[in-house]
Amino acid sequence: xxxxxxxxxxxxxxxxxxxxxxxxxxxxxxxxxxxxxxxxxxxxxxxxxxxxxxxxxxxxxxxxxxxxxxxxxxxxxxxxxxxxxxxxxxxxxxxxxxxxxxxxxxxxxxxxxxxxxxxxxxxxxxxxxxxxxxxxxxxxxxxxxxxxxxxxxxxxxxxxxxxxxxxxxxxxxxxxxxxxxxxxxxxxxxxxxxxxxxxxxxxxxxxxxxxxxxxxxxxxxxxxxxxxxxxxxxxxxxxxxxxxxxxxxxxxxxxxxxxxxxxxxxxxxxxxxxxxxxxxxxxxxxxxxxxxxxxxxxxxxxxxxxxxxxxxxxxxxxxxxxxxxxxxxxxxxxxxxxxxxxxxxxxxxxxxxxxxxxxxxxxxxxxxxxxxxxxxxxxxxxxxxxxxxxxxxxxxxxxxxxxxxxxxxxxxxxxxxxxxxxxxxxxxxxxxxxxx
Numbered sequence: 228x229x230x231x232x233x234x235x236x237x238x239x240x241x242x243x244x245x246x247x248x249x250x251x252x253x254x255x256x257x258x259x260x261x262x263x264x265x266x267x268x269x270x271x272x273x274x275x276x277x278x279x280x281x282x283x284x285x286x287x288x289x290x291x292x293x294x295x296x297x298x299x300x301x302x303x304x305x306x307x308x309x310x311x312x313x314x315x316x317x318x319x320x321x322x323x324x325x326x327x328x329x330x331x332x333x334x335x336x337x338x339x340x341x342x343x344x345x346x347x348x349x350x351x352x353x354x355x356x357x358x359x360x361x362x363x364x365x366x367x368x369x370x371x372x373x374x375x376x377x378x379x380x381x382x383x384x385x386x387x388x389x390x391x392x393x394x395x396x397x398x399x400x401x402x403x404x405x406x407x408x409x410x411x412x413x414x415x416x417x418x419x420x421x422x423x424x425x426x427x428x429x430x431x432x433x434x435x436x437x438x439x440x441x442x443x444x445x446x447x448x449x450x451x452x453x454x455x456x457x458x459x460x461x462x463x464x465x466x467x468x469x470x471x472x473x474x475x476x477x478x479x480x481x482x483x484x485x486x487x488x489x490x491x492x493x494x495x496x497x498x499x500x501x502x503x504x505x506x507x508x509x510x511x512x513x514x515x516x517x518x519x520x521x522x523x524x525x526x527x528x529x530x531x532x533x534x535x536x537x538x539x540x541x542x543x544x545x546x547x548x549x550x551x552x553x554x555x556x557x558x559x560x561x562x563x564x565x566x567x568x569x570x571x572x573x574x575x576x577x578x579x580x581x582x583x584x585x586x587x588x589x590x591x592x593x594x595x596x597x598x599x600x601x602x603x604x605x606x607x608x609x610x611x612x613x614x615x616x617x618x619x620x621x622x623x624x625x626x627x628x629x630x631x632x633x634x635x636x637x638x639x640x641x642x643x644x645x646x647x648x649x650x651x652x653x654x655x656x657x658x659x660x661x662x663x
Contacts, residue, residue, distance in 0.1 A: 228255060228257060228374055228376050228390060229253065229255040229277060229376045229378070231378075231388045231390075234253050234255075234376065234378035234388055235378070235380065235386050235388070237251075237253065237279065237297060237302070238251045238253065238378060238379070238380035238386065239380065240299075240302060241279065241281060241302045241305065241306060242281075242380065242381055242382035243382065244302070244303060244306045245281075245283050245306055245309070245310070245382055246310060247283045247284055247285045247310070247313070248283070248284045248323050248325075248381070248382055248383070249281060249282065249283045249284070249306075249309075249381060249382045250281075250282045250284075250323075250326060250379065250380070250381045250382075251279060251280065251281050251282075251379065251380055251381070252279070252280045252282075252377075252378070252379045252509065252548070253277065253278070253279050253280075253376070253377070253378040253379070254277070254278050254280075254375070254376070254377055255275075255276070255277040255278075255375065255376040255377075255378075256274075256275070256276055256277075256373065256374070256375045256376075257273075257274070257275045257373075257374045257375075258272075258273070258274045258275075258371060258372070258373045258374070259271075259272070259273050259344075259345070259346060259349070259371070259372045260272045260273075260274075260369055260370075260371045260372075261346070261349040261350065261353065261369065261370045261371075262368070262369045263353055263357075263366065263367060263368060263369070263370075263398075264365075264367045265365045265366075265367070266357045266360050266365045266366045267357075268350060268353060271346060271349075271350075273346075276295070277295060277297070278293055278294070278295050279293065279294055279295070279297070279302075279305070280292075280293045281293070281294075281305050281306065281309050282309075283306075283309045283310060283313055284322065284323035285313055286318065286322055287318040287319050287320065287321060287322050288313055288316050288317070288318050288319065289313070289316070289319060289323065290309050290310070290312035290313040290316050291309070291312075292305050292308045292309045292312065293305075320533070321532075321533055321536060324510065324532035324533070324536075325381065325383065325385075326379065326380070326381040326383070326385035326387075326510065326511035327385065327507075327510075327511045327512050327513065328383075328384070328385045328511075329513055331387070331506040331507050331513045331514075332504075332506045333506075334389055334390075334391065334504030334505065334506060335504070336390040336391065336392070338392070340372060340392040340393070340394050341372065341374060341392055344370070344372040344394050345372070349370045349372070352370065352421040352422065353370060353421070355421075355422050356398075356421055356422050356424070356425035357425075359422070359425050359426050359429055360400065360425070360429060361429060361433075363402055363403050363404070364400050364401065364402055364403070364429065364432055364433075365400070365401060365403065366398050366399070366400045366425065366428070367398065367399050367400075367401075368396070368397045368398030368399060369395075369396070369397060370394070370395075370396050370421060371394065371395045371396070372392070372393075372394055373392065373393045373394075373395070374390075374391070374392045375390070375391050375392070375393075376388070376389070376390050377389045377505070379509070379511055381511075385511055387507050387511055389504075389505050389507075391503065391504070391505075393646075394419055395419075395642065396419040396421055396424060398424065398425060398428050399428070399601060400425075400428045400429055400431070400432040401432065402432065402436055431580065431601070431602045434602075434604065434611070434614060435601075435602055435604075435614040436614065437613075437614070438613065438614040438615050438616040439605070439613045439614070439615060439616070440615070440616050440618075440662060441577060441605065441615040441616075441618055441659060442659075443618075443659050443660060443661065443662070444658065444659065445655075445656040445657065445658050446576055446577050446656075446657055446658075446659060447573055447575065447576035447577070447606075447632075447653065447654070447655050447656075447657070448576055448577050448578070448579055448653070448654050448657040449566070449569045449570055449573060449576060449577070449578045449579070449606065449651065449652070449653045450579050450651060450652050450653075450654065451566070451578075451579065451580045451581070451651055452635075452638065452639035452641055452649045452650060452651050453580060453581050453639070453641055454579045454580060454581055454582050455559070455641075455649045455650065455651065455652050456639075456641030456642075456643050456647055456649045457581070457582040457585050457597070457643070458582070458585075458595070458624060458627070459493075459557055459559065459641075459643060459647055459649055460585075460643040460644055460647075461585070461587060461590075461593070461595050461624065462493070462593065462624055462628075463493075463495075463519070463553075463554045463557050463643070463644055463647070464553060464554075464644055465477055465478055465590060465593065466478060466495075466519050466527070466528055466529045466552075466553075466554060467528075467529055467550070467551040467552055467553055468528040468529060468530045468531075468534040468535075468538070468551050468552055469531075469534050469550050469551030469552075470551065470590070471528050472534065472537070474591070475590050475591065476590060476591070477590065477591060477592055477593045477625060478525050478528065479591075481525045482525050482526075482527075482528065483524065483525065483526075484524065484525055485522075485523045485524045486523065486524075486525055486625060486629075487520055487523040487625070487628040487629055488523050488628060488629045488630070488631050489522045489523050490522075490523075490562065490631055490634060491520060491522070491523055491559075491560075491628050491631055491634075492518070492520055492521050492522055492559070492560035493518075493519045493520040493557060493558070493559050493560070494516065494517060494518045494519055494520075494521075494557070494558050494560075495516065495517050495519055495529070495545070495554035495555070495556050495557055495558075496516045496556050496558045497514045497515075497516050497556050498516050499516075499556060499558055499648065501640060501648055502556040502558070502640075502645075502646055502647075502648060503555060503556055503645055503646055505555070507544065508531070508542075508544045508545055508546040508547070508552075509546045509547050509548035510531060510532050510542065510546040510548070512531075512532065512542045512543075512544040512546065513544050514543075514544035514545065515543045515544050515545075516556075517529070517543060519554065519557075523629075527543070528543075528552070529543050529545040529551065529552030529553060529554060530542050530543045530545065530551070530552045531545065531546030531547075531550075531551055531552050532546065534551050534552065553644055554644065554645070555644060555645025555646070556645055556646070556647070557643070557644075557645070557647040557648070557649075558647070558648045558649075559634075559638070559647075559648065559649045559650055560634075561634065561635065561636045561637070561638055561650050562633060562634025562635055562636060562650060563634075563636055564633040564634060564635050564636065564653075565635055565636065565637060566635050566637070566651040568633070569633045569635065569651060569652075569653045570606055570609060570610070570611065571609040571610075572609065572633070573606045573609060573653065574606075574607075574608060574609065575605075575606065575607060575608075576605075576606040576653075577603060577604070577605060577606060577615065577657075577659075578602075578603065578604045578605075578606055578611055579599055579602075579603050580600075580601055580602030580603060581599070581600045581601045581602060582597045582598065582599065582600065582620075583597060583598045583599070583600035583601075584597055584598050585597030585598075588621065592623050592625060593623050593624040593625045594621070594622065594623045594624075595621075595622070595623075595624065596619060596620065596621040596622075596660075597619070597620060598617050598618070598619055598620075598663065599615070599617055599618050599620070600617065602614075603615045603617075603618070616662065616663065617662075617663035618659045618661070618662055618663065619659065619660055619661045619662070619663065620657065620658060620659050620660065621658060621660040622657065622658045626656070627654050627657060628654075630654050630655040630656055630657075631652055631653070631654055632653050632654070632655055633652065633653040634650050634651070634652055634653075635650040635651040635652070636650070637650065637651070638650045
């Protein structure tokens, strides 16, 4: 991986050649993926890539080029291309926003995951997991180690550096007789217990065989953290100040208003110990920890520099380098229940392990639609009953998050827009609209 000194030297070298104010961003990634099918490892792939993006400014004009050629000649050519392009682009709305040189916390990096989930270690874990698969079932999926470096700097000497790592695991266990039943367990976490996830998926697969068709209409649902995380993605991206300005967000004009139930609180928290430690955004601005929803009330929008300038406020440090601000460290406040207690206290309902193909119908009222997948069951007299076949839901999260009747005290890390920490939830009157 690209170390700090090398990244800084490259950025200093390329920005120092520019006639105009320049910013440079380096993204370097290394990914080791072990895929498996029919309970056997089928592929092991290692991919590495490093890209530098150079942005040069002249007044209100800006030009961007990218390169993965890091020789002296390659860097010089990128500068030449950017400045040639700059001569032909029209003026924009803003002059350059200088990269912040304000001190930020340094995110620690230990390399522990790289040691625990190397090629040999991934193979050993999968072998142990395969040993739990019962006769007549097979497992498919992937175990992935991702390492990344992000560095940025400018021609005035600003510099930021971050090195991180993450492990993702997913598996689907199916029966060989071709029935619709399938079990799945998706784990997006820094320390997945791969063997335990196989056992959980096997149990789900056995229970999910021979599903029945559910009735359509409103149901009480108990959602796993995985399913809650899928919904939270669509909620979280709507705090982007550009989406608010464009009238494409439910939150437009709602700042300070109560739009969800009092038991629902959401924040974006870079300081949370379990989440990504990127203390600056893609414009070098220190990232703020902010409440987004507090006891049902909309509290903040998320800004990059350009959108903040339009409103006469400061950037919140949530830029991804384009189109406003986005949350990458979402945390839903825990409740006082447990997943088991939610199910036990539900007379009739549906448990949903995972959603699939979820998308917006209308972002202005947070209406979304999607399918259930990999482990949805009837709840009958407080116990999980028959599995249900795939069914489509359609509804507004404005309504759903006003109908939360229980939230678990346990939370899980789920991959979404970044990494989020979310609990399980019970929601009333959740609408299923068609069968697959």
